[in-house]
Amino acid sequence: MDNKIICRCEDLTEEEIRQEIRQGARTLDELKRLTRTGMGPCQGKTCRPMIMRILAEETGVRLEDMVTPTVRQPLVPITLGDLAHEEN
Amino acid sequence: MEKTEILIIGGGPAGLEAAIHAAGLGAEVTLIERDPFLGGQLTKQTHMFFGSYEQFAGVRGVDIAEKLKKEIEENPKIKVLLNAAVAGIYPDGVVTVSQKNKFLKFKPNRIIVATGAYEKMLPFPNNDLPGICGAGGVQTLMNLYGVLPGQEIVMVGAGNIGLIVSYQLLQAGAKIKAILEASPNIGGYLVHAAKIRRMGVPILTSHSVKEAYGKDFVEGVVVHQLDEKWAPVPGTEERMSCDVLCLAVGLSPLSEILWQAGCEMKWIPELGGHVAVRDEDLLTTVSGLYIAGDVAGVEEASAAMVEGKLAGMAAAESLGYSVEGLLEKKDSARSELAELRAGHSGDKIRGGIDRVERLTRGKVTC
Numbered sequence: 098m099d100n101k102i103i104c105r106c107e108d109l110t111e112e113e114i115r116q117e118i119r120q121g122a123r124t125l126d127e128l129k130r131l132t133r134t135g136m137g138p139c140q141g142k143t144c145r146p147m148i149m150r151i152l153a154e155e156t157g158v159r160l161e162d163m164v165t166p167t168v169r170q171p172l173v174p175i176t177l178g179d180l181a182h183e184e185n
Numbered sequence: 186m187e188k189t190e191i192l193i194i195g196g197g198p199a200g201l202e203a204a205i206h207a208a209g210l211g212a213e214v215t216l217i218e219r220d221p222f223l224g225g226q227l228t229k230q231t232h233m234f235f236g237s238y239e240q241f242a243g244v245r246g247v248d249i250a251e252k253l254k255k256e257i258e259e260n261p262k263i264k265v266l267l268n269a270a271v272a273g274i275y276p277d278g279v280v281t282v283s284q285k286n287k288f289l290k291f292k293p294n295r296i297i298v299a300t301g302a303y304e305k306m307l308p309f310p311n312n313d314l315p316g317i318c319g320a321g322g323v324q325t326l327m328n329l330y331g332v333l334p335g336q337e338i339v340m341v342g343a344g345n346i347g348l349i350v351s352y353q354l355l356q357a358g359a360k361i362k363a364i365l366e367a368s369p370n371i372g373g374y375l376v377h378a379a380k381i382r383r384m385g386v387p388i389l390t391s392h393s394v395k396e397a398y399g400k401d402f403v404e405g406v407v408v409h410q411l412d413e414k415w416a417p418v419p420g421t422e423e424r425m426s427c428d429v430l431c432l433a434v435g436l437s438p439l440s441e442i443l444w445q446a447g448c449e450m451k452w453i454p455e456l457g458g459h460v461a462v463r464d465e466d467l468l469t470t471v472s473g474l475y476i477a478g479d480v481a482g483v484e485e486a487s488a489a490m491v492e493g494k495l496a497g498m499a500a501a502e503s504l505g506y507s508v509e510g511l512l513e514k515k516d517s518a519r520s521e522l523a524e525l526r527a528g529h530s531g532d533k534i535r536g537g538i539d540r541v542e543r544l545t546r547g548k549v550t551c
Contacts, residue, residue: 165459172445173270
């Protein structure tokens with residue numbers, strides 16, 4: 098029964114994350130590109146700590162050595178309307 | 186482009202104190218808060234604080250928030266933006282802010298990041314059933330909106346948040362079936378744990394959630410015992426019915442802005458995750474960027490407020506502002522922090538901070 102949800106935004110289970118790692122994903126960035134984890138509304142705030150632990154278990158990489166994905170703007174969802182109304 | 190001398194990101198305990206103290210030195214401050222109100226976690230803390238007189242001992246968190254808010258509203262040097270979230274920080278020092286129907290750009294001289302922390306989640310089967318929620322969420326529902334999330338609660342985590350929220354749930358009339366704690370020891374203050382034990386709530390150490398069950402919402406949880414290596418002990422499974430499973434399993438610092446700004450970050454589990462390397466003024470490795478509160482390392486709100494004071498004074502000082510006895514005031518804030526982190530319960534925090542603090546003027550002895 099695979100219903101341990103790791104990434105709530107993208108509805109990803111622990112088993113799905115482990116499968117990707119077993120098929121060769123080695124970094125948080127690769128997992129992000131393959132599964133969209135961390136790309137939903139919470140931007141990885143909930144899933145990141147759990148995914149780091151899974152990745153450490155599967156690959157042996159220590160948490161302190163783990164490379165984290167680049168944090169890009171915008172940090173919060175912005176409407177196109179707000180951008181269009183920007184002054185200056 | 187909006188101009189401000191010091192931009193403070195986050196209007197919780199750390200940000201409020203930072204604003205008051207930076208403005209107290211004469212600096213012009215803009216305080217940005219994502220919520221429609223100031224106060225952060227203080228607004229749901231109905232319990233009285235410990236510590237000293239300076240740290241509002243004996244005052245309820247929610248009353249501390251009111252007091253600080255009033256000071257801020259009365260200070261013409263502080264501008265407050267509510268419903269405003271930082272959208273990004275750019276290499277030229279520009280900070281973009283998304284506020285209801287507005288997109289603002291700031292070019293501050295100094296930045297204090299006081300964004301706080303985010304609740305951790307646990308992976309176990311059926312962890313997405315409605316009724317499973319974080320302790321912060323439960324506290325928001327109950328203490329801010331007056332909604333009791335359920336009648337029969339199983340709490341996970343016997344740290345201070347798990348213990349305090351359990352007590353508040355009891356006060357609100359809910360039944361706590363048990364508090365589960367994976368480690369062999371209660372993590373929170375014994376005075377909180379004793380209060381709950383006196384009310385007949387079992388605190389099961391070395392116990393964890395195996396899985397939750399329920400059809401459309403959580404109906405119960407299977408708990409199991411853990412051995413000294415944190416492995417489940419077969420045959421110890423026990424079913425507990427509940428309508429809320431509340432997770433109080435720690436917080437991680439909300440450090441996205443710091444990553445984006447290019448701060449040197451370190452993984453310090455004792456402080457909740459990735460935190461920025463800082464000096465004794467809470468200045469990060471990025472020039473002009475300070476940190477305070479849980480984003481600098483997850484601690485109690487009391488420590489967050491003192492860090493806010495220190496970062497606020499330091500940021501204003503770096504702009505050339507001063508008051509009489511500033512050095513002593515900063516030293517006294519550092520002594521307050523040392524006091525809050527003293528003793529056995531502060532071992533982890535002190536160990537974590539030792540690994541991430543780069544002292545430029547030698548260690549403060551107090």
